[in-house]
Amino acid sequence: MSLHTVGSDTHYILPASFDSIPEAFRSNKTSKPIPCSLQTVNVPSLSGPQTLGGSSIIQVPCGAGAGILMNPYIRFTVQMTGAGAVANNSWSFKGASQAATACINRISTYVNSVQIDNQQNAWALYDTVLAHSTSADWLNHDGTLMLGSGVVYYGTVAAQSNSQSYTFAAPLLGLLGSQQASPLYLVNGTLQVQLDWASSAYQVYTAGTNDPLFTGMNITNVQLVYDKVMPEEAFVSKVRHDMMGGQKYVFGYTNFSTTVLPMTFGAGGGTLNLNYGLNVSSLRGVVMAQYPSSTLTTSGAAPSISNCLNQFQVSLDGRLISSLALNSNTDPALVFAELQKAFGRIFDASITDLVVNTAPAASAGSGSNASGGSFLTNYFAAGASCQRVNEGLCFQGSPCSILNIQCGWAGTSGAITQVSSTNYVILISDFQLLIDATGSVEIVR
Numbered sequence: 001m002s003l004h005t006v007g008s009d010t011h012y013i014l015p016a017s018f019d020s021i022p023e024a025f026r027s028n029k030t031s032k033p034i035p036c037s038l039q040t041v042n043v044p045s046l047s048g049p050q051t052l053g054g055s056s057i058i059q060v061p062c063g064a065g066a067g068i069l070m071n072p073y074i075r076f077t078v079q080m081t082g083a084g085a086v087a088n089n090s091w092s093f094k095g096a097s098q099a100a101t102a103c104i105n106r107i108s109t110y111v112n113s114v115q116i117d118n119q120q121n122a123w124a125l126y127d128t129v130l131a132h133s134t135s136a137d138w139l140n141h142d143g144t145l146m147l148g149s150g151v152v153y154y155g156t157v158a159a160q161s162n163s164q165s166y167t168f169a170a171p172l173l174g175l176l177g178s179q180q181a182s183p184l185y186l187v188n189g190t191l192q193v194q195l196d197w198a199s200s201a202y203q204v205y206t207a208g209t210n211d212p213l214f215t216g217m218n219i220t221n222v223q224l225v226y227d228k229v230m231p232e233e234a235f236v237s238k239v240r241h242d243m244m245g246g247q248k249y250v251f252g253y254t255n256f257s258t259t260v261l262p263m264t265f266g267a268g269g270g271t272l273n274l275n276y277g278l279n280v281s282s283l284r285g286v287v288m289a290q291y292p293s294s295t296l297t298t299s300g301a302a303p304s305i306s307n308c309l310n311q312f313q314v315s316l317d318g319r320l321i322s323s324l325a326l327n328s329n330t331d332p333a334l335v336f337a338e339l340q341k342a343f344g345r346i347f348d349a350s351i352t353d354l355v356v357n358t359a360p361a362a363s364a365g366s367g368s369n370a371s372g373g374s375f376l377t378n379y380f381a382a383g384a385s386c387q388r389v390n391e392g393l394c395f396q397g398s399p400c401s402i403l404n405i406q407c408g409w410a411g412t413s414g415a416i417t418q419v420s421s422t423n424y425v426i427l428i429s430d431f432q433l434l435i436d437a438t439g440s441v442e443i444v445r
Contacts, residue, residue, distance in 0.1 A: 036231040042075070045222035053199040056222040060191040062111075062439075064236065066184035072226035074170045074195065078103055080163040080205060082215035090154045090208030091163070094123075094295075094302040096379045097139060099147040100168040101126035102204050103217065106196040109175055111441045112189035116433065117174035121258045123203065124424040125173065127304065128289045129256075131379045133343050135352045146170075152208055163214070167221065175433065178253045181229065185236055186249055188439025193224055200297075207299040214299075240437070249435040254284070254428060255445075261288065261405070261423040269308065269411040269418055274425070275404050280445045282397030282430035285342035286314050286405065287383040290421045306332070306376040308418040311408030314384040316400040322384055329410060332372030335382055342383030342428070397430050 045056040056076075060066070078100060083089060093102040102123045109117040119125055130139065130149070143149035146169045153163060171177060176193070184191060198204050201214045243249065261274055290309070295302040306328040312335070314321055328335045340346040340353070386398040405425065409418050432444040 034231050034235050036229050036235075039228045039230070040225065041228050042223045042225045047222075050197055050219040050222070052197065052201060052217050054197050054219065056195045056197070056219065058193045058195075058222070058224045060184065060193075060224065062184045062187035062189055062191055064185055066187070066228075068229040068231065069176075069182040069184050069191075070227040070229055072172055072176045072224060074172060074193075075167065075221065075223045075225050076100075076103075076170070076195075076219055077165050077167045077221040079165040079218040079220075080201065080212070080214040080216070081161070081218055082201070083161055083163070083212035089212035090152050091205045091212055091214065092150070092152050092208065093148055094204060094206045094300075095127035096304045097127050097130040097143070097147075097149050098151070098206075098301075099126060099130055099139075099143065099149045100166075101130070101147065101170050103198055103219065104170070104195055105198050105203070106194075107172070107174075108194040108196075110190075110192040110194075111175075111187060111433070112439070114441050114443065116431075116443065117176075117255065119173060119256055119258065121260065121424055123198070124289060124291070125256055125258055125426055126170075128287060128381050128424070128426060129173065131304070132339060132353055132381060133345070137352065162218075163212070165218075165220070169225075173254075173256050175251075175253045175255075175431075180251065180253070182251065183239075183249060183435070185231075186239070186243075186435045186439060187441060195222065202297055202299055205299065206301040243435075243437040246437075251433040251435070253431055253433065255431040257427045257429070259425045259427070261407070261425055269409045271311070271406065271408040273404070273406050275402060276425075278400050278403045278427065278429075280397075280427075280429045280431075281399045283316065283386045283400045283403070283427065284344070284397040284430060285383060285385050285387065285428040286403070287339065287342050287381055287426040287428070288312065288405070288407070288423050289381045289426070290423045293420045293422045296422060303378040304380045305378070305421070306335075306372070306380040307421050308410040308412060309335075309380075309382060309407065310410045311406060312382040312384070313406045314386070315404040315406075316386065316398055317402055318404070321386060321398070326382060326384075328372070328376060328380065328382070332376055336372075336375055338385065339381050339383035341385040344385075344387065403427070 043058055043060050045058050047056045050056055092098050093100055095102050104122045107119045107122045108115060139149045144151050148166060148168055197219055201217055204217055205214060259276060261272060289304045290307045291302050291304055309328045312326040326335050326338060337346055388398055411418055434442050434444060
């Protein structure tokens with residue numbers, strides 16, 4: 001530190017207790033980057049081309065030469081097949097976000113035959129996460145190119161039997177979706193990713209002008225693309241040496257799992273009560289999206305709708321976590337706010353939810369409440385946060401053995417009439433992957 005006086009006899013006073021060398025000329029005190037090399041690699045599927053209901057298996061060898069895995073994503077090429085002789089037909093992907101992830105029915109991840117992630121109904125999980133954890137701007141720009149989000153595809157041949165082929169890049173959720181570096185060099189065995197594709201063309205696309213009536217789908221060029229970082233051998237040896245003393249490498253990640261809550265009662269409304277054996281030590285949130293059952297088995301758009309939901313309550317081991325009455329018919333703002341809290345981004349000014357730009361204005365003289373906008377008719381989800389975060393004590397999620405969800409639906413709400421729907425419950429939890437000195441792994445839930 002120096003004292004600077006301004007005047008004709010400007011001078012610097014350098015107290016003896018401080019170093020006279022300016023900070024800018026001193027050595028950098030931050031940690032020195034580890035010497036390493038970088039290579040972007042792609043690992044193709046072992047299963048070859050697939051059709052509806054098929055599976056693609058990707059295996060990445062682990063061990064000393066595997067390095068560190070970073071920034072992984074799935075690349076795949078889609079071609080819809082089986083259309084009749086229709087000129088200028090159009091189609092798009094299903095769901096609220098209308099993304100190519102509608103093609104994926106399940107994603108399973110294994111390390112050394114230990115199942116790390118098992119994302120059933122992955123298309124619904126992706127649809128909800130893309131609709132509420134990205135932004136309208138991202139989906140309208142980046143998402144259109146990488147995921148085909150909101151894109152209307154057209155055929156131009158009068159007697160077109162198949163669509164053109166389109167290549168997409170899809171992010172991964174769970175273990176491989178974290179921004180942390182995955183230390184494959186510590187694992188002895190194989191990292192395996194299995195993608196199960198949709199079993200029906202109606203799960204994938206929604207028809208537009210001149211319904212092409214696709215009946216099939218070809219999936220080709222399935223690859224896992226990631227950055228392979230190879231640290232110097234001295235660093236690898238140091239980490240392994242530390243682990244030989246009994247220490248384990250701890251890799252924390254967010255686990256997403258889904259369960260289906262079918263609603264089969266008639267249009268008069270009703271209630272459902274779900275008890276689910278969860279047994280996790282850190283549940284961070286519970287989210288539910290509702291899709292009309294009829295659109296899941298036809299070429300309909302399959303939006304996520306409020307469906308006159310007038311109750312959504314979550315209890316953990318018999319303890320009600322929120323006394324706030326979530327009623328989408330009267331208080332869509334509260335439902336939306338609690339959903340954002342479940343995703344950990346309520347009042348986050350750095351990002352704008354997808355539904356904001358699509359809310360219609362209330363019509364004059366109608367007396368109706370249009371504040372919910374398309375949140376209620378196309379992008380709906382209800383959520384309950386289970387986080388108990390404290391900056392000092394660093395609490396995260398809540399322990400839960402038995403999860404209880406109580407839902408209620410009214411028969412009608414204004415112009416909306418309740419219909420039979422299929423509800424996908426998304427459970428967001430903190431998991432840890434532990435790696436020991438032998439390269440074996442275990443999961444802490």
